Amino acid sequence: MSKRNAKSTAPHERSAWGLILFRFQKNKLAMLGVVILAAMALVILLAPLYVSYDRVSALDVLNKFVTPCKEFPFGTDELGRDLFARVIYGGRISLFGGIATIVIAFSIGCIIGGAAGYFGGKVDTVLMRMIDMLMAIPSALLAMAIITALGNGIWKLIIALAISEIPRFARVVRASILTLRNQEYVEAAKCYGSSSLQIIMRHILPNGIGPIIVSATLMLGQTIISISSMGFLGLGVESPTPEWGTIISENKINIRYYPHLGLIPGACIMLAVMAVNFIGDGLRDAFDPRTKN
Amino acid sequence: MTYLKYIGKRLLLLIPVIVGITFVLYFIMALSPGNPAQLILGADATAEQIQALEEEMGLNDPIIVQYLNYMLGVIRGDFGTSWVSGYNVLGEFILRIPNTLLIAVLATVGAVALGIPMGIYSAVKQYSLFDYGGMVVAMLLFSVPAFWLGIMCQILFCLILGWLPAAGDESLRYFILPSIVLGANTFASMIRMARTSMLDVIKQDYIRTARAKGAPERRVIMRHGVRNGLIPVITQIGISFAGAVGGAIVTETIFAINGVGMLLLNAVKSRDIPVVMGTVIFVAAIVGIINLVVDLICAKVDPRIDLAS
Numbered sequence: 001m002s003k004r005n006a007k008s009t010a011p012h013e014r015s016a017w018g019l020i021l022f023r024f025q026k027n028k029l030a031m032l033g034v035v036i037l038a039a040m041a042l043v044i045l046l047a048p049l050y051v052s053y054d055r056v057s058a059l060d061v062l063n064k065f066v067t068p069c070k071e072f073p074f075g076t077d078e079l080g081r082d083l084f085a086r087v088i089y090g091g092r093i094s095l096f097g098g099i100a101t102i103v104i105a106f107s108i109g110c111i112i113g114g115a116a117g118y119f120g121g122k123v124d125t126v127l128m129r130m131i132d133m134l135m136a137i138p139s140a141l142l143a144m145a146i147i148t149a150l151g152n153g154i155w156k157l158i159i160a161l162a163i164s165e166i167p168r169f170a171r172v173v174r175a176s177i178l179t180l181r182n183q184e185y186v187e188a189a190k191c192y193g194s195s196s197l198q199i200i201m202r203h204i205l206p207n208g209i210g211p212i213i214v215s216a217t218l219m220l221g222q223t224i225i226s227i228s229s230m231g232f233l234g235l236g237v238e239s240p241t242p243e244w245g246t247i248i249s250e251n252k253i254n255i256r257y258y259p260h261l262g263l264i265p266g267a268c269i270m271l272a273v274m275a276v277n278f279i280g281d282g283l284r285d286a287f288d289p290r291t292k293n
Numbered sequence: 294m295t296y297l298k299y300i301g302k303r304l305l306l307l308i309p310v311i312v313g314i315t316f317v318l319y320f321i322m323a324l325s326p327g328n329p330a331q332l333i334l335g336a337d338a339t340a341e342q343i344q345a346l347e348e349e350m351g352l353n354d355p356i357i358v359q360y361l362n363y364m365l366g367v368i369r370g371d372f373g374t375s376w377v378s379g380y381n382v383l384g385e386f387i388l389r390i391p392n393t394l395l396i397a398v399l400a401t402v403g404a405v406a407l408g409i410p411m412g413i414y415s416a417v418k419q420y421s422l423f424d425y426g427g428m429v430v431a432m433l434l435f436s437v438p439a440f441w442l443g444i445m446c447q448i449l450f451c452l453i454l455g456w457l458p459a460a461g462d463e464s465l466r467y468f469i470l471p472s473i474v475l476g477a478n479t480f481a482s483m484i485r486m487a488r489t490s491m492l493d494v495i496k497q498d499y500i501r502t503a504r505a506k507g508a509p510e511r512r513v514i515m516r517h518g519v520r521n522g523l524i525p526v527i528t529q530i531g532i533s534f535a536g537a538v539g540g541a542i543v544t545e546t547i548f549a550i551n552g553v554g555m556l557l558l559n560a561v562k563s564r565d566i567p568v569v570m571g572t573v574i575f576v577a578a579i580v581g582i583i584n585l586v587v588d589l590i591c592a593k594v595d596p597r598i599d600l601a602s
Binding site: 129130132133134136137138139140141142144145146147148149150151221225228229232233234235245248249252255256262266269270273274277 | 307309310311313314317318321322324325432433435436437438439440441444445448452453535536538539540542543546557558560561562564566569572573576577580581
């Protein structure tokens, strides 16, 4: 068998990560999720190229409640604002704000959960008691309490949501590390004098990262919903700043007569969340094929 | 007796959790900008009036003293008064909690009663049309934000079809739609959890043994399958209920139900710290008790779970 041939067909000759990628790519729903999410991210990131930010708040009373047409692809609202511009720029907060929240919660959760799991003993007890404390409150309530203290603002909202999500990450990371800490290869690394940091970064994280990435992806979907819910309630982001939740909130009474005002931003949220969930499910199956049924 | 001892121990463990959470919240809130005395007296208060009230409220004491005074009050059942309305926080909470608990309980019970059987049936008839349909419904409900679902249902069922009242909390009829909207997410997770869990169990050897000894399929599924498969699902119910109490904020806002969620939202918007603090403490206590009940149910269903350890 030629080497080229083997490389292209037999999955058992791939590296561990290559195998995960291979399984992920074979999952049609997950790939669909990647395509949808990438398309949405590109459209949102490249927004300044085709619609100017001024359109977000430009009032046009002569053109209010326009249903989607050639000039206004998503129609206009009761003030004649271009819904297309508002939805596209709103995605910056709803989608990328969600990603920023997860990145922050993920990093801090990894440090706390990692320290608790790896060092064990008193460190574990103290850190986990703190985590239990935060877990005692529904995360929506915790986020709202933090916003009360911090006040409104996009970054403040992101921080509040990140804090409310840290406990779950810390739990997952800790559980993942506890199962790996006593493996033989970690013992071996200790024997030839690796530092704690080296062991965590080199031996434990690469082996335990799977479930952590999966839960981060699945939580990203819920975070996008949380951000838009907060926007809907007028916390963190306030109208007229465009955000998928605030757009729905400001059009709430008119949706009955002009359904596009509710359907379009709602569809954006659902599409983004569903794409993220597809990717999350795909990653879970790719990391642990036993769970696939 | 072991049950009582266990319940007592768990309730005692709730105390440090609540003390810790109030400690953290109190300090964040105390450090946040804004002058409470100004907030209470309004914009046209004189500097002397503000100073006098600050003195009276003990706002000039060190934060730790303020916190200890607050906690002494809490122990006596005094959670202070709202800075905005001047009402007693405990009274406001007790007035509103029945509405919130009602929609949260209706939502969770409905979602569990429908979701678990659907999940089990999906697992038993894996790859059937029912299974795929259930998975699609679960996926959709999992991805839809509750506030959007709420507004859309309100428009369709209340304004256009006129089947149910759109807003208010006068009778049980007013709670039907809010409970459905609030329970949608739990329903989705129940279908998924029950299905996954049952699929896991069905592959086990003891299921094959049960079939081999000639037990009817119904008994195999109900007695050997469901009883083992439900433990993780029951744990999820507790988590979902806590989520429903949090999610009630959005539902109550949409359907104008005067519950704890509305109380909290208004307090957050007006920075009414005593109300925020009080609400968070009460909800943490309720969630703690619910989790205790869930653990007790788990132990009842699965005798392998040892409460003593």
